[in-house]
Amino acid sequence: MNFSMEQYQQSANYLREQLGGFVPKVAMVLGSGLGYLGDQVEQPIYVDYQNIPHFKSSTAPGHRGRLVFGLLEGQNVAVMQGRMHHYEGYSYEEVTYAIRVLRLLGCDTLIVTNAAGCINTQWQAGDLMLITDHIKMFSESPLRGENLPEFGTRFPDSSQLYTPKLRTLARNAAKKLNISLREGVYFYCYGPQYETPAEIRAARLLGGDAVGMSTAPEVIVAGHCGMQVLGITLLSNMAAGILDQPLSEQEVLDAAETAKGTFSSLIRTCLQML
Numbered sequence: 510m511n512f513s514m515e516q517y518q519q520s521a522n523y524l525r526e527q528l529g530g531f532v533p534k535v536a537m538v539l540g541s542g543l544g545y546l547g548d549q550v551e552q553p554i555y556v557d558y559q560n561i562p563h564f565k566s567s568t569a570p571g572h573r574g575r576l577v578f579g580l581l582e583g584q585n586v587a588v589m590q591g592r593m594h595h596y597e598g599y600s601y602e603e604v605t606y607a608i609r610v611l612r613l614l615g616c617d618t619l620i621v622t623n624a625a626g627c628i629n630t631q632w633q634a635g636d637l638m639l640i641t642d643h644i645k646m647f648s649e650s651p652l653r654g655e656n657l658p659e660f661g662t663r664f665p666d667s668s669q670l671y672t673p674k675l676r677t678l679a680r681n682a683a684k685k686l687n688i689s690l691r692e693g694v695y696f697y698c699y700g701p702q703y704e705t706p707a708e709i710r711a712a713r714l715l716g717g718d719a720v721g722m723s724t725a726p727e728v729i730v731a732g733h734c735g736m737q738v739l740g741i742t743l744l745s746n747m748a749a750g751i752l753d754q755p756l757s758e759q760e761v762l763d764a765a766e767t768a769k770g771t772f773s774s775l776i777r778t779c780l781q782m783l
């Protein structure tokens with residue numbers, strides 16, 4: 510099924526009614542265990558996904574399922590506390606639906622965060638990574654189906670999905686805070702099973718540094734509708750087969766908890782510098 514322009518407009522209109530003239534500029538998607546940044550928004554207006562026409566709810570652990578509008582470091586933000594994933598049973602179009610709605614509301618920038626497995630053996634669990642690019646070539650595109658030209662062209666360029674200017678900004682923010690920030694390629698796997706060691710070796714050969722089950726669909730859609738994108742990954746665990754131990758959801762959430770301080774100061778400083 511493809512959503513129509515009318516449906517996107519209906520969702521945007523509903524949100525405009527809740528916002529009383531507030532216009533968000535920066536959309537933020539907060540990943541596994543990273544949703545607390547949404548609790549720091551000033552003058553917050555909360556809207557549960559379940560109340561927004563055509564929205565789906567997030568069912569993943571560590572994902573709250575609401576939008577928070579307000580101010581963060583002086584920026585007008587729309588924070589997604591919790592995102593939808595393909596593995597929850599949603600189509601890629603459903604997974605990325607909110608991005609287009611936030612674009613209609615006025616967002617021209619997307620800051621996207623996630624927890625991911627670390628493929629690069631030079632790095633460690635707990636490190637932060639600036640996403641320079643992604644690989645999502647083994648699953649269908651969120652842009653499949655009828656193109657809506659109001660959002661963008663049929664065959665959008667993908668050579669600079671992660672906006673170079675924002676990457677420079679994030680590097681400078683990390684420097685200012687004295688935080689070490691890795692840079693690399695996010696390799697998308699749809700999950701929900703964690704990858705096999707052989708899949709991780711294949712992903713490494715193909716150029717992946719981090720592996721995760723989110724982000725790439727939203728970024729494709731954001732790029733299509735002309736948004737600037739900044740992506741930050743928390744490398745929550747070494748990817749499958751690197752260490753002699755099984756992967757677990759708990760490990761991911763624990764890493765997010767530990768990284769809370771550095772992660773939120775990095776994102777806040779990026780917002781200040783926008």
Ligand code: HPA
Pocket residue numbers: 624625626627698703704720721722745746747748749756761
């Ligand atoms: N693989 C896929 N997704 C993930 C991982 C992983 O190792 N860690 C956190 N999200």
